[in-house]
Amino acid sequence: MNLAQRLSGMLFGERPIEDGFRFHTTTSGLRAITTPKGYQYIEQNPYKKWGILAQRGHKIAWCFNPHGGGYQGGGLLDGEYVQNLNRALSSLIALKTIVSVQKQEECSNA
Numbered sequence: 001m002n003l004a005q006r007l008s009g010m011l012f013g014e015r016p017i018e019d020g021f022r023f024h025t026t027t028s029g030l031r032a033i034t035t036p037k038g039y040q041y042i043e044q045n046p047y048k049k050w051g052i053l054a055q056r057g058h059k060i061a062w063c064f065n066p067h068g069g070g071y072q073g074g075g076l077l078d079g080e081y082v083q084n085l086n087r088a089l090s091s092l093i094a095l096k097t098i099v100s101v102q103k104q105e106e107c108s109n110a
Contacts, residue, residue: 004081007033007041011076012059038066041076050089060089 001009009015010023011033017023020036032042044050044060054060061076062085075085082088 004076005079007035008059008061008076008079011041011043011061033061039072040064040066040069053089053092058092060085 006015006018007021010017010021011031013031017033022034024032024034026032026042028045030043030045032040034040041061041063044054044058044062046054050060059076059078063072063075064070065072073085074081074083076082077085077088077092
């Protein structure tokens with residue numbers, strides 16, 4: 001099991017918190033985990049921009065830098081680390097839209 005899978009499991013309650021990691025909730029009630037090096041992963045708010053994906057069961061967490069707290073650009077998506085999380089989520093939305101349109105076309109042609 002790689003680090004991304006372990007982090008995702010700890011953050012979303014599928015495995016126990018390992019030594020050196022710290023689990024907590026944010027002021028808005030979101031789950032968060034801090035790594036031994038100080039990086040913080042915070043789950044996707046289900047009511048914000050990418051929330052629809054979280055509502056549909058995708059496990060999304062954003063990575064924040066320990067040196068200033070800014071967003072790193074990457075994060076976790078369904079147990080895998082993604083370098084550009086915004087791009088990956090945009091692609092996932094586009095793919096789901098294409099599949100939805102194709103299913104609608106199949107139903108109307110039946």
